Amino acid sequence: MEKHGFKVKDFGPHKYNKADDYPDFVIPLAKKVSKDKKSRGIIIAGSGQGEIIAANRIKGVRATLFYGGNPNILKLSRAHNNSNILSLGARFLNENQNKKAIDIWLKAKFSNAARHKRRLRKSDGFNNQR
Numbered sequence: 543m544e545k546h547g548f549k550v551k552d553f554g555p556h557k558y559n560k561a562d563d564y565p566d567f568v569i570p571l572a573k574k575v576s577k578d579k580k581s582r583g584i585i586i587a588g589s590g591q592g593e594i595i596a597a598n599r600i601k602g603v604r605a606t607l608f609y610g611g612n613p614n615i616l617k618l619s620r621a622h623n624n625s626n627i628l629s630l631g632a633r634f635l636n637e638n639q640n641k642k643a644i645d646i647w648l649k650a651k652f653s654n655a656a657r658h659k660r661r662l663r664k665s666d667g668f669n670n671q672r
Contacts, residue, residue, distance in 0.1 A: 546648045548582065568596045575626050576602035583627040584644060590629035597627050602666075608643050609634040616643055620650035622658050 543550050553571045555562050568585060575583040583605075587593045590607045597605035606619035609631030619625040628647045630640050652658070 543582075543584065543644070543648065546645075548648075564593050565596045568593050569600065572597040572600040572603045572605070572627060576600050581626070582648065585627065585629040586632050586640065587629060588631070588633050590631040594627070594629045597629070603627055604662075604665075605629055606647075607631065608647075610639065613643060613646050616647045617650040620647060621653045622661075624652040624658070624662060 551574065553567050553574075555567060564587060571583045571585065575581050583597070585593045585597065585605075590609055594605040594607045597603050604623055604625045605627035606616075606623065606625040607629045608616055608619075616628070619628075625647075628644065630643060632640070635643065
């Protein structure tokens with residue numbers, strides 16, 4: 543991330559503990575990302591599923607999941623949805639796949655197309671109703 547000009551803050555965990563609960567790490571990350579429109583977050587987890595559910599509960603967060611397949615979905619998550627958190631399913635990706643996914647996602651930009659902006663406004667409005 544640093545090679546892309548981002549400052550890095552590691553929210554842990556720093557070693558495996560099967561008693562850990564992912565919301566304890568994901569929620570602080572998501573809150574940090576939600577406060578700074580230019581920041582991004584990356585989660586490396588087992589499946590990544592529960593992590594994006596937890597992250598997306600924070601207003602202003604648009605977390606996306608990648609666990610393999612066509613990497614163009616990473617570009618679309620940024621171009622169409624302006625995703626600001628990437629959750630990687632580590633059980634399904636090797637180290638090189640993780641690095642490639644991060645690189646693609648960090649380089650991708652939001653399209654700013656009217657239809658995508660409109661959809662994000664509607665989604666954000668829904669989040670305000672919760």
